[in-house]
Amino acid sequence: MEGDQGHHFLMLLCIASPKGDGMGTFNRTRVTEFIFLGLTNNWMLEILFFNAFSVTYVLILLGNMLIVITIIFTPRLHTPMYFFLSNLSFIDICHSSVTVPKMLKDLLSERKTIPFDNCIAQLFFLHLFACAEIFLLTIMAYDRYAAICTPLHYPNVMNMRVCLELVFAFWIGATVHSLVQTFLTIRLPYCGPNIINSYFCDVPPVIKLACTDTYLTGVLIVSNSGTISLTCFLALVTSYMVILVSLRKKSAKGRRKALSTCSAHFMVVALFFGPCIFIYTRPDTSFSMDKVISVFYTVVTPLLNPLIYTLRNEEVKSAMKQLRTWKEKEPR
Template sequence: MGALNQTRVPEFVFLGLTDNWVLEILFFVAFSITYALTLLGNTLIIVTIFFTPRLHTPMYFFLSNLSLIDICHSSVTVPKMLEGLLLERKTISFDNCIAQLFFLHLFACAEIFLLTIMAYDRYVAICTPLHYPNVMNMRVCVQLVFALWLGGTVHSLVQTFLTIRLPYCGPNIIDSYFCDVPPVIKLACTDTYLTGMLIVSNSGTISLTCFLALVTSYTVILVSLRKQSAEGRRKALSTCSAHFMVVALFFGPCIFLYTRPDTSFSIDKMVSVFYTVVTPLLNPLIYTLRNEEVKSAMKQLRQRQVFS
């Protein structure tokens, strides 16, 4: 163990998104605005739901948790990326790299589980509405949220352990703008084929299993909607379509990045930017622009603050 610590690289160097300083400035401005809007939009959803009693339902409880996860998820990578866009040499210490990797997988896995739970919530609400108050009471919702954080922590610990157990004696250049398992283990001073397959199996199993569960839930929902009234179908489709858009935007990049052995696809960086920067901003936009209840609650909250 002592020999490993002596030969371990002290830091990693990011290649970043580009070496063109003009593009770096443009990216810095664009991503700074995107990150600020992400924090503002998701915080606004959390505050609106918290201060609006009629939104204290399972669906909006899960939505507020989704906004919290999006804030955390984007905050793991975006601030470091923005710093790197202003620096010629973009570095991160070994320990900070491992910490970034851990929290990236924690929040990503928590979001995957939460989106799956939200699909189950919609399935119960639409397909068995009479049993909904008993099946999805607040105690069950809290237990499900605790379970998703526990599952995310276990997954992230496994990914981190598989990464940190490898020897890193150089090179130390990561062709990315943040620390993730695939680009980091490429730098290990040993054969990583078996570790890579274990990592892909772990992440891929979670992503694909949850995605199949989501598809199954929505298939059953769509079939059951034939028995609903026209107004019931419209309301259910509005809610489910917003959720399915978020699922597609999040699961698409996840499945692309984590269900195949690591390769040198140049499109990986573009997919990573969408997954870590853009998606957390789109979630609040999708849910607020398509949800009259949330928009109405935001308007009332703003008026209450003005008059007070």
């Protein structure tokens, strides 16, 4: 805020803070930017990380866009499973794009800063796409359960209308979750330290910088994020356990196909939910390996998803080959 009224209002916020220090609080102003400590202070490692993550980000974009394009232009892949897979690839592109470009820029910068408003925007979209992926992976598990355990009813249970309704529902749910997280963060006064021990803005490291007691806010945030992560993870595990039990009645060929699909899904679930549960179920606690865990679910997992779903899926690989052949035969 630039006006006198806004300045006085923010000073009052700081004065009211339990963490204030008497008259010294009058010299504090509202934080206008945050400073990232980044992944490392070693410039040689920063150059190494920049090269590695640049290649990784390009592969994330190319790999996930290839899956989306292949599914769109291959009629036989217009099924619920591949419809959800194309949505997963789209979310992975968005999820990685929230943090990776800024991280790459900061790896080449001596001073790693982000304006307050941009930090809040990054936080909002990070939780939006992460929560959307959690809900989508849960829906994909239910889709596999319906296809394997109730194959006769599957066309009615999971038709395209239902798929669209589920996609609309999980985007609404993800938006509500992200708005709650953002509101709980911006309602706090920030008038003291502005150094974030990370390479992106997330709720846990940001609220630690608030000049007030954040214990209750931390509990509310963990209750929100932790409950969603744990509930969806338990639902996923339950779905896959039921599927495994039902496979005993299938033929050997049917078991192999179902296990191949479900194992790919479960690998993605473990790679994504593990870091999320580790980070968002610990109120007001941080570990030295948090940055490594964060890199894993913001950079590595979006890269592994297309590899897992293409290298282990003959239908997708076949469709990609046909698409490439069709493209080569197309008259120029």
